[in-house]
Amino acid sequence: MSEKTPVLSVRSLSVDYLGDRTVHAVRDVSLVVGRGEIVGLAGESGCGKSTFAYGVNQLLRPPALITGGEVVFHDRSGQDINVLELEKKDLRAYRWDKVSMVFQGAMNSLNPVTSIRSQMADVFTTHRPDMSRKDRLARSRELLELVGVDPGRLGSYAHELSGGMRQRVMIAMALALNPQLMIMDEPTTALDVVVQREILTEIMRLREELGFAVIFITHDLPMLLEISDRIAIMRAGQILELGTAEDIYFDAQNDYTRKLLTSFPSLTGERGDFIRGSASDRETAVI
Protein backbone atom coordinates (compact mmCIF):
# COMPACT_ATOMS: atom_id res chain seq x y z
CA MET A 1 0.00 0.00 0.00
CA SER A 2 2.21 2.75 -1.17
CA GLU A 3 2.16 5.71 -3.42
CA LYS A 4 4.29 3.71 -5.84
CA THR A 5 1.20 2.12 -7.33
CA PRO A 6 -1.35 4.91 -7.29
CA VAL A 7 -5.00 4.47 -8.12
CA LEU A 8 -5.74 8.20 -8.12
CA SER A 9 -3.60 11.30 -8.53
CA VAL A 10 -5.12 14.68 -7.82
CA ARG A 11 -2.85 17.53 -8.82
CA SER A 12 -3.37 21.13 -7.74
CA LEU A 13 -7.17 20.92 -7.78
CA SER A 14 -8.94 24.23 -7.17
CA VAL A 15 -12.70 24.74 -6.92
CA ASP A 16 -14.60 28.00 -6.47
CA TYR A 17 -18.27 28.64 -5.77
CA LEU A 18 -19.19 31.64 -7.85
CA GLY A 19 -21.52 34.23 -6.41
CA ASP A 20 -21.68 37.74 -4.99
CA ARG A 21 -18.77 36.63 -2.88
CA THR A 22 -16.71 33.91 -4.56
CA VAL A 23 -15.77 31.09 -2.16
CA HIS A 24 -12.43 29.41 -2.81
CA ALA A 25 -13.61 26.06 -1.44
CA VAL A 26 -10.67 23.92 -2.59
CA ARG A 27 -7.33 25.60 -3.12
CA ASP A 28 -4.50 23.90 -4.95
CA VAL A 29 -5.01 20.47 -3.40
CA SER A 30 -2.80 17.56 -4.43
CA LEU A 31 -3.29 14.01 -3.18
CA VAL A 32 -2.12 10.63 -4.41
CA VAL A 33 -4.05 7.58 -3.26
CA GLY A 34 -2.31 4.21 -3.48
CA ARG A 35 -4.01 1.01 -4.60
CA GLY A 36 -5.87 -0.51 -1.65
CA GLU A 37 -4.93 2.38 0.60
CA ILE A 38 -7.30 4.06 3.05
CA VAL A 39 -6.74 7.82 3.06
CA GLY A 40 -8.63 9.79 5.66
CA LEU A 41 -9.59 13.38 4.96
CA ALA A 42 -10.27 15.31 8.13
CA GLY A 43 -11.13 18.90 8.88
CA GLU A 44 -13.78 21.09 10.38
CA SER A 45 -17.14 21.77 8.75
CA GLY A 46 -16.84 23.94 5.65
CA CYS A 47 -13.14 23.27 5.02
CA GLY A 48 -13.86 21.82 1.58
CA LYS A 49 -13.88 18.05 2.12
CA SER A 50 -17.10 17.34 0.26
CA THR A 51 -16.27 19.76 -2.53
CA PHE A 52 -13.00 17.91 -3.00
CA ALA A 53 -14.79 14.53 -3.10
CA TYR A 54 -17.39 15.77 -5.56
CA GLY A 55 -14.64 17.27 -7.70
CA VAL A 56 -12.77 13.96 -7.83
CA ASN A 57 -15.95 12.30 -9.03
CA GLN A 58 -16.87 15.10 -11.48
CA LEU A 59 -20.12 15.62 -9.60
CA LEU A 60 -19.87 19.35 -9.07
CA ARG A 61 -22.65 21.54 -10.45
CA PRO A 62 -22.82 25.34 -10.84
CA PRO A 63 -22.18 27.60 -9.04
CA ALA A 64 -19.17 25.33 -8.40
CA LEU A 65 -16.39 25.80 -10.92
CA ILE A 66 -13.16 23.85 -11.18
CA THR A 67 -10.63 26.59 -11.78
CA GLY A 68 -7.52 24.47 -12.07
CA GLY A 69 -5.78 21.17 -11.62
CA GLU A 70 -6.26 17.63 -12.82
CA VAL A 71 -7.58 14.33 -11.58
CA VAL A 72 -6.07 11.18 -13.05
CA PHE A 73 -7.45 7.72 -12.37
CA HIS A 74 -4.95 4.92 -12.91
CA ASP A 75 -7.05 1.99 -14.02
CA ARG A 76 -6.03 -1.57 -13.20
CA SER A 77 -5.87 -2.17 -16.97
CA GLY A 78 -2.91 0.22 -17.08
CA GLN A 79 -4.94 3.01 -18.72
CA ASP A 80 -4.78 6.52 -17.25
CA ILE A 81 -8.12 8.31 -17.25
CA ASN A 82 -8.25 12.09 -17.17
CA VAL A 83 -11.38 12.40 -15.05
CA LEU A 84 -12.12 16.07 -15.55
CA GLU A 85 -12.28 15.57 -19.31
CA LEU A 86 -14.76 12.68 -19.19
CA GLU A 87 -18.21 13.22 -20.66
CA LYS A 88 -21.57 11.48 -20.62
CA LYS A 89 -21.22 7.73 -21.26
CA ASP A 90 -17.56 7.55 -20.20
CA LEU A 91 -18.31 9.56 -17.10
CA ARG A 92 -21.20 7.29 -16.13
CA ALA A 93 -18.99 4.25 -16.58
CA TYR A 94 -16.22 5.83 -14.51
CA ARG A 95 -18.50 6.78 -11.67
CA TRP A 96 -19.89 3.47 -10.65
CA ASP A 97 -17.48 1.07 -12.31
CA LYS A 98 -14.16 2.55 -11.26
CA VAL A 99 -15.00 4.84 -8.38
CA SER A 100 -18.10 4.68 -6.23
CA MET A 101 -19.36 6.95 -3.53
CA VAL A 102 -21.25 6.54 -0.27
CA PHE A 103 -22.70 9.66 1.29
CA GLN A 104 -23.85 10.41 4.80
CA GLY A 105 -27.47 10.56 3.75
CA ALA A 106 -27.12 7.75 1.23
CA MET A 107 -29.44 5.49 3.16
CA ASN A 108 -32.22 8.00 2.67
CA SER A 109 -31.74 7.97 -1.07
CA LEU A 110 -33.13 4.45 -1.42
CA ASN A 111 -36.38 4.60 -3.34
CA PRO A 112 -39.27 4.06 -0.88
CA VAL A 113 -41.63 2.48 -3.40
CA THR A 114 -39.47 -0.20 -5.00
CA SER A 115 -37.87 -3.22 -3.34
CA ILE A 116 -34.18 -3.50 -2.53
CA ARG A 117 -34.01 -6.25 -5.15
CA SER A 118 -35.15 -4.02 -7.98
CA GLN A 119 -32.89 -1.15 -6.89
CA MET A 120 -29.88 -3.42 -6.84
CA ALA A 121 -30.89 -4.93 -10.18
CA ASP A 122 -31.05 -1.39 -11.64
CA VAL A 123 -27.31 -0.98 -11.10
CA PHE A 124 -26.67 -4.04 -13.25
CA THR A 125 -29.25 -3.29 -15.94
CA THR A 126 -27.66 0.15 -16.35
CA HIS A 127 -24.01 -0.82 -16.16
CA ARG A 128 -24.01 -4.50 -17.17
CA PRO A 129 -26.86 -4.72 -19.68
CA ASP A 130 -25.79 -8.17 -20.85
CA MET A 131 -26.13 -9.70 -17.41
CA SER A 132 -28.96 -12.24 -17.13
CA ARG A 133 -31.79 -11.83 -14.63
CA LYS A 134 -30.56 -14.91 -12.81
CA ASP A 135 -27.02 -13.55 -12.51
CA ARG A 136 -28.31 -10.18 -11.33
CA LEU A 137 -30.22 -11.86 -8.55
CA ALA A 138 -27.29 -14.09 -7.60
CA ARG A 139 -24.91 -11.13 -7.49
CA SER A 140 -27.36 -9.05 -5.44
CA ARG A 141 -27.66 -11.85 -2.88
CA GLU A 142 -23.89 -12.22 -2.77
CA LEU A 143 -23.44 -8.48 -2.22
CA LEU A 144 -25.95 -8.36 0.64
CA GLU A 145 -24.18 -11.29 2.29
CA LEU A 146 -20.90 -9.47 1.86
CA VAL A 147 -22.13 -6.46 3.85
CA GLY A 148 -23.87 -8.54 6.51
CA VAL A 149 -27.50 -8.18 5.44
CA ASP A 150 -29.63 -11.33 5.16
CA PRO A 151 -30.22 -11.88 1.41
CA GLY A 152 -33.78 -12.79 2.40
CA ARG A 153 -34.24 -9.02 2.73
CA LEU A 154 -34.02 -8.51 -1.02
CA GLY A 155 -37.80 -8.30 -1.22
CA SER A 156 -37.94 -5.64 1.52
CA TYR A 157 -38.63 -1.95 1.09
CA ALA A 158 -36.39 0.75 2.57
CA HIS A 159 -38.79 1.56 5.44
CA GLU A 160 -38.65 -2.07 6.58
CA LEU A 161 -34.90 -1.83 7.25
CA SER A 162 -33.06 -0.09 10.07
CA GLY A 163 -30.79 2.89 9.30
CA GLY A 164 -27.71 0.68 9.66
CA MET A 165 -29.12 -1.94 7.30
CA ARG A 166 -30.03 0.71 4.74
CA GLN A 167 -26.52 2.11 4.85
CA ARG A 168 -25.16 -1.43 4.42
CA VAL A 169 -27.37 -1.83 1.36
CA MET A 170 -25.93 1.41 -0.03
CA ILE A 171 -22.42 0.09 0.58
CA ALA A 172 -23.39 -3.17 -1.18
CA MET A 173 -24.61 -1.15 -4.16
CA ALA A 174 -21.42 0.90 -4.18
CA LEU A 175 -19.46 -2.38 -4.27
CA ALA A 176 -21.62 -3.91 -6.98
CA LEU A 177 -19.26 -3.33 -9.88
CA ASN A 178 -16.08 -4.05 -7.97
CA PRO A 179 -14.75 -0.47 -7.91
CA GLN A 180 -11.07 0.28 -7.40
CA LEU A 181 -11.79 3.29 -5.19
CA MET A 182 -14.63 4.14 -2.85
CA ILE A 183 -15.19 7.67 -1.66
CA MET A 184 -17.01 7.67 1.65
CA ASP A 185 -18.27 11.03 2.82
CA GLU A 186 -19.34 10.74 6.46
CA PRO A 187 -20.86 7.32 5.69
CA THR A 188 -21.69 6.46 9.28
CA THR A 189 -22.32 9.85 10.87
CA ALA A 190 -26.11 9.51 10.91
CA LEU A 191 -25.92 6.17 12.75
CA ASP A 192 -25.57 5.45 16.44
CA VAL A 193 -22.09 4.68 17.73
CA VAL A 194 -22.52 0.91 17.99
CA VAL A 195 -23.86 0.53 14.45
CA GLN A 196 -21.22 2.99 13.27
CA ARG A 197 -18.46 0.76 14.61
CA GLU A 198 -20.01 -2.39 13.15
CA ILE A 199 -20.13 -0.78 9.73
CA LEU A 200 -16.58 0.57 9.97
CA THR A 201 -15.33 -2.89 10.89
CA GLU A 202 -17.21 -4.24 7.90
CA ILE A 203 -15.65 -1.67 5.57
CA MET A 204 -12.18 -2.58 6.86
CA ARG A 205 -12.87 -6.29 6.30
CA LEU A 206 -14.20 -5.69 2.80
CA ARG A 207 -11.20 -3.59 1.92
CA GLU A 208 -8.92 -6.48 2.98
CA GLU A 209 -11.00 -8.94 1.00
CA LEU A 210 -11.59 -6.93 -2.15
CA GLY A 211 -8.58 -4.61 -2.23
CA PHE A 212 -10.29 -1.32 -3.12
CA ALA A 213 -8.84 1.98 -1.94
CA VAL A 214 -10.90 4.36 0.19
CA ILE A 215 -10.99 8.12 0.62
CA PHE A 216 -12.78 8.43 3.94
CA ILE A 217 -14.10 11.86 4.76
CA THR A 218 -15.10 12.91 8.25
CA HIS A 219 -14.55 15.57 10.86
CA ASP A 220 -13.92 12.73 13.34
CA LEU A 221 -10.14 12.52 13.54
CA PRO A 222 -9.98 9.80 16.25
CA MET A 223 -12.01 7.53 13.99
CA LEU A 224 -9.63 8.19 11.11
CA LEU A 225 -6.65 7.38 13.31
CA GLU A 226 -8.06 3.91 13.76
CA ILE A 227 -8.90 3.10 10.18
CA SER A 228 -6.60 5.07 7.89
CA ASP A 229 -3.22 4.28 6.40
CA ARG A 230 -2.64 7.99 5.83
CA ILE A 231 -4.52 11.07 6.90
CA ALA A 232 -4.80 14.45 5.22
CA ILE A 233 -5.73 17.38 7.45
CA MET A 234 -7.70 19.99 5.58
CA ARG A 235 -8.42 23.57 6.52
CA ALA A 236 -9.85 26.49 4.54
CA GLY A 237 -9.65 24.56 1.27
CA GLN A 238 -6.07 23.36 1.64
CA ILE A 239 -4.30 20.25 2.87
CA LEU A 240 -2.19 21.45 5.78
CA GLU A 241 -0.59 18.15 6.66
CA LEU A 242 -0.48 14.65 5.21
CA GLY A 243 1.06 11.70 6.99
CA THR A 244 0.60 8.16 8.21
CA ALA A 245 -1.95 7.75 10.97
CA GLU A 246 0.96 7.14 13.38
CA ASP A 247 2.76 10.30 12.31
CA ILE A 248 -0.37 12.38 12.67
CA TYR A 249 -1.06 10.99 16.11
CA PHE A 250 2.44 10.87 17.56
CA ASP A 251 4.24 13.55 15.64
CA ALA A 252 1.83 16.12 14.22
CA GLN A 253 3.78 18.94 12.59
CA ASN A 254 1.03 21.47 12.26
CA ASP A 255 -0.49 23.43 15.16
CA TYR A 256 -3.95 23.01 13.70
CA THR A 257 -3.52 19.21 13.55
CA ARG A 258 -2.52 19.22 17.21
CA LYS A 259 -5.54 21.32 18.01
CA LEU A 260 -7.81 18.89 16.16
CA LEU A 261 -6.25 15.96 18.02
CA THR A 262 -7.05 17.44 21.37
CA SER A 263 -10.57 18.51 20.57
CA PHE A 264 -12.21 15.09 20.34
CA PRO A 265 -13.12 12.51 22.92
CA SER A 266 -12.37 8.98 21.72
CA LEU A 267 -15.08 6.65 20.49
CA THR A 268 -14.67 4.12 23.26
CA GLY A 269 -12.36 5.53 25.91
CA GLU A 270 -12.57 8.45 28.27
CA ARG A 271 -12.21 11.99 27.05
CA GLY A 272 -8.86 12.50 25.44
CA ASP A 273 -8.02 8.81 25.64
CA PHE A 274 -7.33 7.77 22.08
CA ILE A 275 -7.58 4.24 20.92
CA ARG A 276 -4.21 4.11 19.23
CA GLY A 277 -1.10 4.44 21.39
CA SER A 278 -0.12 3.51 24.92
CA ALA A 279 -0.77 5.44 28.11
CA SER A 280 2.66 7.06 28.01
CA ASP A 281 1.99 8.34 24.53
CA ARG A 282 -1.21 10.00 25.57
CA GLU A 283 0.27 13.12 27.07
CA THR A 284 0.07 14.85 23.71
CA ALA A 285 -3.57 13.94 23.31
CA VAL A 286 -5.06 14.70 26.67
CA ILE A 287 -7.38 17.67 26.63
Ligand SMILES: Nc1ncnc2c1ncn2[C@@H]1O[C@H](COP(=O)(O)OP(=O)(O)OP(=O)(O)O)[C@@H](O)[C@H]1O
Ligand atom coordinates in the same frame (compact mmCIF):
# COMPACT_ATOMS: atom_id res chain seq x y z
N1 LIG B 1 -23.48 25.37 -3.38
C1 LIG B 1 -22.64 26.19 -2.74
N2 LIG B 1 -22.65 27.50 -3.00
C2 LIG B 1 -21.79 28.34 -2.37
N3 LIG B 1 -20.87 27.96 -1.45
C3 LIG B 1 -20.82 26.64 -1.17
C4 LIG B 1 -21.70 25.69 -1.78
N4 LIG B 1 -21.40 24.47 -1.28
C5 LIG B 1 -20.39 24.64 -0.39
N5 LIG B 1 -20.03 25.94 -0.34
C6 LIG B 1 -18.96 26.52 0.50
O1 LIG B 1 -17.74 25.89 0.17
C7 LIG B 1 -16.96 25.66 1.33
C8 LIG B 1 -16.61 24.19 1.45
O2 LIG B 1 -17.80 23.45 1.69
P1 LIG B 1 -17.81 21.85 1.80
O3 LIG B 1 -19.23 21.43 1.90
O4 LIG B 1 -17.00 21.28 0.71
O5 LIG B 1 -17.07 21.63 3.19
P2 LIG B 1 -17.01 20.33 4.13
O6 LIG B 1 -15.65 20.33 4.73
O7 LIG B 1 -17.42 19.13 3.34
O8 LIG B 1 -18.10 20.66 5.24
P3 LIG B 1 -19.06 19.66 6.05
O9 LIG B 1 -18.17 18.84 6.92
O10 LIG B 1 -19.93 20.60 6.81
O11 LIG B 1 -19.80 18.85 5.01
C9 LIG B 1 -17.77 26.21 2.50
O12 LIG B 1 -17.33 27.53 2.76
C10 LIG B 1 -19.18 26.22 1.97
O13 LIG B 1 -19.95 27.23 2.59
